[in-house]
Amino acid sequence: MNTKVENRYDIVILGGGPAGATCAALLAEGGKKVLALERGLTPRFHVGESLLPKCYPTLKRLNLLDRMKNSAFPKKYSVQFVTEMGKITRPFYFDEYIPHESSQTWQVERGDFDSILLEKAVENGAAIRTNAHVMDVLFEEGRAVGVKVKLKNKDGNDQIQEIASEIVVDASGQSAMIASRLGVKKSDPLLKKGTIWGYFENAIRDEGRDEGATLIMQTEGKKSWFWYIPLSNNVVSVGCTGSMKYMFGDSNLNAADVFARELAKCPEMQRRLEPSTQHGDFKTTKDFSYRATETVGEGWLMIGDAFGFVDPVYSSGVLLAMVSGEMAADAILDGYKMNDLSPQQLGRWNEEYISGLENFKKLVYAFYAPxxxxxxxxxEYPECRNHMTDILMGDVFKPGVDEIFDKMGEVLPPSDIDEMQMSNA
Structure with a gap:
């Protein structure tokens, strides 16, 4: 996968995750000379293992459905919630709303899934370079003209190279390279959350088509929630999310202590993990909800997590990454056909995409509102259950799906400060 890097490409993509790989595959298929620079080695570890049914159209366009169907990834037919009182709600079965094979999706080990996407990009003709550290995006008179990157040569030594391109696509994930450089990466003050997660073997799973379901469990007191995502080889991904101050405010507690504290407040998760063995150490991440206030400019644009990230609760990350990569690729290819690579053309999809982000965000706000x-x-509004399922499936760009929020009104979660005041009251 590590091909020789030339000095000039039509498009250079920063990052080889789902956004970057999807964009690279489609641009290369469209005849463009593309280089994707991935800072890690593949297969790479990454959290965010749950796909949504609306990944189906993009996977179909990439001609990857057969590969997914023949994989060992568990099939996901639904998502189910457990309330703070321990009530297990009726699952949201996707095929009750779309009786088509596209209603079923997968739970994936991201290293394997991301590699499948990168391999497709290579098959389509894209150049991929891993273990590539992008040091800077190069600008001339306000226009992105390429990148400076540190690569490993054949002898394993560092080699710094400048690569020219007509377009730089920032798919660098939450490091958000261009947004950070320009100072336009803005955190959401109402979603200052932190997460502790790990992997467990031999946890209790449901049977039949519920075996691969995503479970979302509130803890007693609704200060945190757990995800439960079944993976292959009898492993489950389990994470706990709450406000940063609540999860990480006590310096006397390490990640394992906090996880145990919250697990004690979630009997259903305790039951499922009781026979399990933890696989590896706990991992943490903080303050992951943000959006770039400028997402496109002369010769550059952002996609995926570099554009913004909402929250892990509805598993929107991979879907939004792939969809934004696809939308961006189409805008770029059409721009070449029309001889128009202006910011307006490169970002023609931004308004529609932001509307989908906002639909996810409003539902996240409601989830956290005490x-x-x-x-x-x-x-009160049973007709809105269909809209809820649309969003849970990832159909956030569907006309009319936002009608649920007209009925819901403005629902906001407490800020971090408000949560601490309530905790101390």
Missing amino acids: DFSFAKFFM
């Missing part, structure tokens, strides 16, 4: 109850809401 006084909001989805159960009560659906009792």
Whole structure:
């Protein structure tokens, strides 16, 4: 996969995750000379293992459906919630709303899944270089004209190279290279969350088509929540998310201590993990909800997590990464056909994409709002359950899906400061 890097490409993509790989594959298929620079080695570890059904159209376009169907990835047919009182709700079965094979998706080990996408990019003609550290995006008179990158040569020594390109696509993930450089990466003050997660073998799973379901469990007191994502080889991904101050505010507690503290408040998760053995150490991440206030410029644009990230609760990350990579690739290819690589053309998809981000964000806000109850809401507005399922499936660009928020009104979670005041009251 590590091909010789030339000095000039049509498009250089920073990052080889789902956004960058999807964009690279489609641009190369469209006849463009593309280089994707991935800072890690493949297969690479990454959290965010749950796909949504609306990944199907992009996977189909990439001609990857057969590869996914023949993989060992567990099939995902639904998502299910457990309330803070321990009530296990009825699953949201996707095929009840779309009786088509596209309603089923997968739970994936990201190292394997991301490699599948990168391999497709290579098959389509893209150049991929891993273990590549992008040192800077090069600008001339306000226009991105290439990158400076540190590569490893055949002898394993560092080699610094400048690579020219007509377009730089920032798919650098949460490091958000261009947004950080320009100072336009803005955190969401209402979603200052932190997560502790790990992997467990031999945890209790459901049977039949529920075996691969994503479970989202609130803890008693609703200060945190757990995800439960079944993976292959009898491993499950389990993470706990809460406000940063609540999760990491006590310096006397390490990640394992906090995880245990929250696990004690979630009997259903305790039951499932009781026979399991932890696989590896806990991992943490903080302050991951943000969006770039400028997402396109002369010769550059952002996609995937470099554009923005909402929250892990509805597993939107991979879907939004792939969709943004696809939208960006189409805008770039059409721009070449029309001889128009202006910011307006490169970012023509931004408004539609932001509307989808906002739909996810509003539902996330409702999830974290302490006084909001989805159960009560659906009792009053049963017709909105379909819209909820649309969003859970990732169909956030569907016309009319935002009608649920007209009924819901403005629902906001507490800020970090508000949460600490409530905790100390």
